[in-house]
Amino acid sequence: QKEVEQNSGPLSVPEGAIASLNCTYSDRGSQSFFWYRQYSGKSPELIMFIYSNGDKEDGRFTAQLNKASQYVSLLIRDSQPSDSATYLCAVPNQAGTALIFGKGTTLSVSS
Amino acid sequence: EPEVTQTPSHQVTQMGQEVILRCVPISNHLYFYWYRQILGQKVEFLVSFYNNEISEKSEIFDDQFSVERPDGSNFTLKIRSTKLEDSAMYFCASSERTESQPQHFGDGTRLSIL
Numbered sequence: 001q002k003e004v005e006q007n008s009g010p011l012s013v014p015e016g017a018i019a020s021l022n023c024t025y026s027d028r029g030s031q032s033f034f035w036y037r038q039y040s041g042k043s044p045e046l047i048m049f050i051y052s053n054g055d056k057e058d059g060r061f062t063a064q065l066n067k068a069s070q071y072v073s074l075l076i077r078d079s080q081p082s083d084s085a086t087y088l089c090a091v092p093n094q095a096g097t098a099l100i101f102g103k104g105t106t107l108s109v110s111s
Numbered sequence: 112e113p114e115v116t117q118t119p120s121h122q123v124t125q126m127g128q129e130v131i132l133r134c135v136p137i138s139n140h141l142y143f144y145w146y147r148q149i150l151g152q153k154v155e156f157l158v159s160f161y162n163n164e165i166s167e168k169s170e171i172f173d174d175q176f177s178v179e180r181p182d183g184s185n186f187t188l189k190i191r192s193t194k195l196e197d198s199a200m201y202f203c204a205s206s207e208r209t210e211s212q213p214q215h216f217g218d219g220t221r222l223s224i225l
Binding site: 031043088090092093099102 | 144146152153154155156159166167169200202209211213214215216217218219
């Protein structure tokens, strides 16, 4: 059974700082990785996905994948109070028929 | 931007009753999913659906649960004889060509069992 581990936080950063969120996964064969943002009481919102080793940038967000070390991270540059949310890391199961979610890391950005 | 829509947003039901949660996936998506999230816990997979049949289900998805695509647009989750522990947010999601494509979630249905 695949597992996805995240530090639950809270991670507190001041406005304008870089927030770094980390996720480790148990299955070395995992090929795709997803980051979702979830505001309290709301649904997961897809913000990034990455398939290849290295970095993928989209606006203020950068996903970093290191398959050898089995971790994927999300960097948020110029953090804003509106970024305060829980960030969920997800990995497909072995058959690719479901996403396995981590418990999420709660980010708090103070103004 | 196309989105997954779910109805109702909140459903309150007496224990033992049946509930049907409805979803309209994104129109060109072929894979459909149901997840649930109990308050304060992580998002858990229930079932995936493709080509009018279940492609995978979790241990949670027992005989109490069923899914159906009754027409070309709706995707439903039925829970028979609800229990208190079924109280949760239920999310529908859909993805495009393959199952490892990004999944897009609806706003969810909050199910409260009394």
